[in-house]
Amino acid sequence: DTGVSQDPRHKITKRGQNVTFRCDPISEHNRLYWYRQTLGQGPEFLTYFQNEAQLEKSRLLSDRFSAERPKGSFSTLEIQRTEQGDSAMYLCASSLLSGGAYNEQFFGPGTRLTVL
């Protein structure tokens, strides 16, 4: 078990370009979360999946953002027409919905996006 992995770790792009990030959760984890963390702030919830179904999206997730989790395994987060305000660390986390009351989230190292 190698933990949650994210790729790339760093991305620099020009305003207006599209970018895509990938998250590989811990094997067998059926829930996957995306958070955004700007400098000096705590992570903010963006969206989460249970298997391949996207169950909730934050109002922070504008129309330029789209997330997918095909086949309930890895997930991608795409940002279209990037803006400087999109510069942030994008964190992925996964958990196993086991029927218990609590399901710990394990975080990946994040993808740091810089929009020039």
Place this chain on the structure above:
Amino acid sequence: AQTVTQSQPEMSVQEAETVTLSCTYDTSESDYYLFWYKQPPSRQMILVIRQEAYKQQNATENRFSVNFQKAAKSFSLKISDSQLGDAAMYFCACGAYNTDKLIFGTGTRLQVFP
């Protein structure tokens, strides 16, 4: 809606001493959890300790313990016998029972001096 407030942007402590980080929260959920996460510089977030809101007993994990005051919506973290490796950003978070979605505070940067 849930909000989490950490009013201490930075704290410092001497090695081997005790430090307490503060957190207050607000939630409309009847079933929820509270967490403290540690984020070392350039490293990923790890869970330090969690507290189920329905439990009155305060959670303890080795040198880490919490003071959970449900009526006051307060959830502080006490680190005893501080070590240099404890230096990190600490985030307080509240999680809803059904979704596990986490709402984080703005964090407290802890410095540990030898």
